[in-house]
Amino acid sequence: MKIATWNVNSLKVRLHHLLDWLAANRPDVLCLQELKLEDKAFPEAEIRAAGYYAAFSGQKTYNGVAILATSPPEDILCGIPGFVDEQKRLIAATVAGVRIVCGYFPNGQALGSEKFAYKLAWLDALTRWLFDSALPAHPNLVLAGDFNIAPEAADTHPEWKGEILVSPPERAAFQALIECGLTDTFRLFEQAEHSYSWWDYRMGSFRRNYGLRIDHILVSRTLRDACRACVVDKTPRKLERPSDHAPVVLDLDRSDKQK
DNA sequence: ATGGCGCATGGAATGCGA
Secondary structure: OEEEEEEOOOHHHHHHHHHHHHHHHOOOEEEEEOOOOOHHHOOHHHHHHOOOEEEEEOOOOOOOEEEEEOOOOEEEEEOOOOOOOOOOOEEEEEEOOEEEEEEEOOOOOOOOOHHHHHHHHHHHHHHHHHHHHHHHHOOOEEEEEEOOOOOOHHHEOOOOOOOOOOOHHHHHHHHHHHOOOOEEHHHHOOOOOOOOOEEOOOOOHHHHOOEEOOEEEEEOHHHHOOEEEEEEOOHHHHOOOOOOEOOEEEEEOOOOOOO
């Protein structure tokens, strides 16, 4: 079972990159972030024609998340239960017996800002909901998306200077997710040094590999031993008018799922 | 090095992303 995540930075602009990537890679599940369109503008027909069902929670201009899958997503949930939020940043659904949680985590803008406080509150609400409700109800759970956190020093270019996305409180919030019993699947496998998932459009960042690893796929304990590979696919980042994020792909062995 | 890009809104200039 292939499960992927990709911040497309406008589904409207990136639709053809998405369709080409789906055709070339055929994941069973793809979590999308930053749709930047309302539900009525979601390109459902094109995605259905590509062989995918979709659960989506869109919004004008900002945010918007979706789960695409080759079998129909079930028990669809939008937003973190109990957390009042106008921003469409979370969608969950069950696909082939695996609970998929797709998140577009807040950016936070700058330490000490209102947006930073919102980021930490959002992360706290997510963690509590996963620990108290989602994980007990769904032992086979995948948390995938744009976390807007580079968890460790190895996840930033060595010359990286900023504070946001790498600050101690953000990294502590990431560790709190790990302490729920989740595993960062990318680090289960040997990876090339300086592996990132996002590069700024400016400064020739992609050419210089001046990036961050902020897009992640975490799995619950019951799925950990089934992980076979996790990679960043830089291919679509090289296209004309790319998203600034690259897809991350997890290969999960579900051959023992009936046991 | 935070400027420089790209996207959205709205129809120019601004807000925002990360």
